[in-house]
Amino acid sequence: MxxxxxxxxxxxxxxxxxxxxxxxxxxxxxxxxxxxxxxxxxxxxxxxxxxxxxxxxxxxxxxxxxxxxxxxxxxxxxxxxxxxxxxxxxxxxxxxxxxxxxxxxxxxxxxMSALLSRAPRIATRLTDDGRLEEIPVAMVGIGDRLAVRRGELVPVDGILDDDTAVLDEAALTGEPLPVRRTRGQPVMSGAGNAGDLFRMLAIKPAAESTYAGILKLxxxxxxxxxxxxxxxxxxxxxxxxxxxxxxxxxxxxxxxxxxxxxxxxxxxxxxxxxxxxxxxxxGVSRCAQFGLLIKGARALEDLSRVRCLVIDKTGTLTDGRPTLVAVRSAMPEDALLQLVASLDQASSHVAATALVAAARARHLDLIAPTHVSEMPGEGVSGEVAGRHVAIGGTDYIRAKYGMPAGTPLPAGAIAAAVAIDGVYAGMLLFADRLRDGTDRILAGFGRLGVDRIILATGDRRDVADHISRGLPFDAVRSELSPGQKIEIVRAEKAKAPVLMIGDGINDAPALAAADIGLAMGAHGSAAAIEAADAVLLVERLDRVLAGIExxxxxxxxxxxxxxxxxxxxxxxxxxxxxxxxxxxxxxxxxxxxxxxxxxxxxxxxxxxxxxxxx
Known part of the structure; x- marks a missing residue:
């Protein structure tokens, strides 16, 4: 009451x-x-x-x-x-x-009341002439450059525009230790600055940011x-x-x-x-301590009855961020990586971000590219240190520069082909890694009474088969449309209460159709979060097990x-x-x-x- x-x-x-x-x-x-x-x-x-x-x-x-x-x-x-x-x-x-x-x-x-009392109200904006001005958080616009001082709360969702930031996300995710973010990584509104002053770019207004969504929940x-x-x-x-x-x-x-x-x-x-x-x-309050926001007591009671789990792959079962796992080239790996990473600095593709991160991890000096041309969804080309570099999908490189006949494409991996000075030079392999402890977590669902686990993904069949190998799935469904995911959820609902976990816009209809829809809130889409009955604010699936317990x-x-x-x-x-x-x-x-x-x-x-x- x-x-x-x-x-x-x-x-x-x-x-x-x-x-x-x-x-x-x-x-x-x-x-x-x-x-x-x-x-x-x-x-x-x-x-x-x-x-x-x-x-x-x-x-x-x-x-x-x-x-x-x-x-x-x-x-x-x-x-x-x-x-x-x-x-x-x-x-x-x-x-x-x-x-x-x-x-x-x-x-x-x-x-939960502690969340309400911590709502950010003031933001510090950087003006064009370098001054700092304090404004109401409601006045922050997309693209504004903000400064967050030590001890202050991040006012809106944004991207870090500094080398590093140390954030206290305990109130949002339940993680007790500060976390370190690097340039280009997202920062969530409501997190506390546990380090030195840092700068960030606002990507959402306050009313649409993570913290506002939490308060609504x-x-x-x-x-x-x-x-x-x-x-x-x-x-x-x-x-x-x-x-x-x-x-x-x-x-x-x-x-x-x-x-x-x-x-x-x-x-x-x-x-x-x-x-x-x-x-x-x-119970709702206790779940919040573990970074699991339940939208109401009804949803919590439904969670106690779950017997079937339908789970998405990208961004849910996996990190959702491709990682460079191999370089296949006749030239030295670092030399090839330096050229393509330098070019990809100009691209916003998720694989380009992973490539640049891999090059920096190897302490390679990146060069500013020139004459860059990008075809969205296909590839990017440009000049790097006087050499013409191109990277993209195998079909793009094959059609534009040619590739040796019979070049094998590995199962379960994303391949990007590279051409240097108009000649095929090698291939970069990316993989979306499973979250740590995935096998233990899926087994945990079984011990809590979930007797059927289904992987439902829109990815290719070979990728789904590769990622699910050795894991306790009762069924693996791949190359699914949003409508087909709904059909799977509805078919399982006819047999037992269903928990659906997803993060993308394409998961939103299935989340709404399930008895309990749970969205990955840290990087999930707004549509998925809105459709879900619960939101996981920390990238740890074991917190879902805690919520069921x-x-x-x-x-x-x-x-x-x-x-x-x-x-x-x-x-x-x-x-x-x-x-x-x-x-x-x-x-x-x-x-x-x-x-x-x-x-x-x-x-x-x-x-x-x-x-x-x-």
Missing amino acids: ILDPWLSRLRPLLVAAPILGLISAIAGVQIGFPAAYAPALVLSTALVMLALAGQILARLGKGEIGLDVIALLSMGAALAFGEYLAAAVVALMYAGGQYLETVAEGRARRE VDEAQRSKAPMARLADRYALGFLAITLAMAAAAWLVSGDPVRAVAVLVVATPCPLILAVPIAWVA IAVGCRRIALQCVFAGIGLSIAGMLAAAAGLLAPVEGALLQEAIDIAVILNALRVLRIKPTFATT
Whole structure:
């Protein structure tokens, strides 16, 4: 149950009212003024009843009815039949339980609320004449050059425009240690600068940056209810009818209306409306500690039931960034690499970025290219140190410069051909590497009850077969269109709950179609993040395993709260109907049950997943 701000502020005062009433009543009796006893208890109870009636009317206006009606009836019945002390105790315990709920939900949301308080508000922009000016973060535009000082937060998503930066991404990803970024690498809004001042280029406005998206997810998560939590609302009328029937039966059989009052107070309030929402909010918060943002309690409950995993390859199972793995050439490797990397400085292709990074890793001196001409998707050519250099796909080089007949193309790798001075000079091989520990992580899904794992990728069949070799996939589907990915997800959904993990625009429809869609948020597309039910903010798939463990543990604890709380409540109601519990004793018993199940629900915050560490 998400608390209205006004109600959260009012609840401490509602606790104080019955406390003062009880103190005044007892003091009146002690000092020889018993006439104050009943008015003090009635007045303090009436104040709580008035606030409760307003809350119930507000819910009725939305077409909802809750179990809080029982609390109102029990206090009213106790006052009507002269059980003033019982009425005041119920008022105190009800108000105290609601206040405890406020405190517990606040604790459960602490990790996500910390994100809200850290939202960047000011950015430092570099002007054309080299000055620094502070502007509201909403005024940052795409292409603006920004400076981020030590201790400040990155205001918007961007690209590093300095040699290095040391970033604290703990609040975003759960990674406790600072990470180092180098020139050209992305930096996420909301990360803290743990090193010296660095410069960056803004690539998104604040409203579309990572941190703004996180805040939107936090808001959605805090407003959501899990299906199990909605059971309280769905069956409130039925439980109310059962409670009233038991109270009426106790009165009719015994002829004593006090027994009916005792039944009502034992049923006030039901642990289902207290503990279950707290457990799911705590679970969402706990997942956030591991860099896994769940969009709501419903998604977390669905995650606990997952039995099939459909996973994309590029950027999900793999790093999504091609890496140079081999150079095939008659000339010295470094000489060829120096020429083509120098040329590729002028290209924005992902393979060009990997090539330049490989050359710099070998400490090769790169030369500024001239007369560069690029055909997008095919190749690039230009002059480097007086030599004509061209690099591109094999079809491009073969058609323009010729290649030896029968040149083999390796399976599972991306090949780029090179021509120097109009003659074929060699081939560069790139591969999209699996993420570290992929085999262990996929095996972990199996140990958590996921009994079917499918690789679904748009890549060539030979690439998919090569990357999946030796991994525990039940099926490998390649060369898929977005529509075909949806068909796979829907076919698997007919058999069992499906978790789909992806990162690209082409994955967005399948993410939306799955029971749970999980997007790789650090480098994933905006479309995928929008379509997904959860976002992974750190490039570590083991955090998904942690999320499943938390979801399963959260569901188990929530069910414990339901069965134990309702079972004890019904036992107490039967005892009250039999005359074994007086109204005051019944109220104390019920509130003891409520406190126990709320404390049990907060155990979710201490779940320690075995597959990941913070």
